[in-house]
Amino acid sequence: xxxxxxxxxxxxxxxxxxxxxxxxxxxxxxxxxxxxxxxxxxxxxxxxxxxxxxxxxxxxxxxxxxxxxxxxxxxxxxxxxxxxxxxxxxxxxxxxxxxxxxxxxxxxxxxxxxxxx
Amino acid sequence: xxxxxxxxxxxxxxxxxxxxxxxxxxxxxxxxxxxxxxxxxxxxxxxxxxxxxxxxxxxxxxxxxxxxxxxxxxxxxxxxxxxxxxxxxxxxxxxxxxxxxxxxxxxxxxxxxxxxx
Numbered sequence: 001x002x003x004x005x006x007x008x009x010x011x012x013x014x015x016x017x018x019x020x021x022x023x024x025x026x027x028x029x030x031x032x033x034x035x036x037x038x039x040x041x042x043x044x045x046x047x048x049x050x051x052x053x054x055x056x057x058x059x060x061x062x063x064x065x066x067x068x069x070x071x072x073x074x075x076x077x078x079x080x081x082x083x084x085x086x087x088x089x090x091x092x093x094x095x096x097x098x099x100x101x102x103x104x105x106x107x108x109x110x111x112x113x114x115x116x117x
Numbered sequence: 118x119x120x121x122x123x124x125x126x127x128x129x130x131x132x133x134x135x136x137x138x139x140x141x142x143x144x145x146x147x148x149x150x151x152x153x154x155x156x157x158x159x160x161x162x163x164x165x166x167x168x169x170x171x172x173x174x175x176x177x178x179x180x181x182x183x184x185x186x187x188x189x190x191x192x193x194x195x196x197x198x199x200x201x202x203x204x205x206x207x208x209x210x211x212x213x214x215x216x217x218x219x220x221x222x223x224x225x226x227x228x229x230x231x232x233x234x
Contacts, residue, residue, distance in 0.1 A: 009158060041227055042227050043210075043225035043226050043228070044210075044212075046222075046223070103149060104163060105163075105223070106160075106163075108160055
């Protein structure tokens with residue numbers, strides 16, 4: 001069975017500084033990896049995904065994530081944090097053995113990002 | 118973008134009563150809907166998957182007689198927590214997708230906080 005770990009409950013970063021939110025995964029075969037963001041009182045929103053191809057994936061709002069197969073990681077990054085980036089971030093993995101018709105995701109517990117002005 | 122509306126956003130009920138949570142897709146036909154529950158600082162745990170017009174598929178350990186899921190139309194799924202007890206207190210989240218959509222088009226409701234007294 002697949003699993004996702006987000007080792008940090010909270011990440012604090014000063015506005016303008018680079019940010020990293022960590023994620024490691026465990027899955028058989030090649031993973032499909034995702035990042036979602038949840039703002040207060042809103043549903044989860046898709047940020048980016050890795051299926052195949054370039055290890056560096058670019059997504060919404062200037063975020064990017066780097067797939068590292070040897071370290072089984074998929075850390076979320078942004079070169080310069082904004083106060084408006086403060087939210088809850090979830091990493092998720094989809095088991096490729098489920099087939100193309102499956103949309104089931106396994107989520108990490110989430111990391112709260114606080115960007116300090 | 119597509120929107121999934123989830124109501125109520127929070128509910129308080131007495132032990133032994135039943136609570137219904139609605140999940141609506143507002144501008145697309147949701148052929149598949151997922152229901153999750155989330156405890157504080159924990160992952161989103163998939164409870165069940167429902168396909169329109171079919172019985173829901175429950176994850177291991179989830180009592181189908183306690184968590185009744187109805188997906189009778191392409192725009193509405195409901196989760197009814199029957200004979201609720203304090204241990205059912207949790208954050209419940211729905212998500213919806215349409216056949217043929219890719220994973221980035223998995224849209225989430227804003228969640229329902231259930232507190233059972």
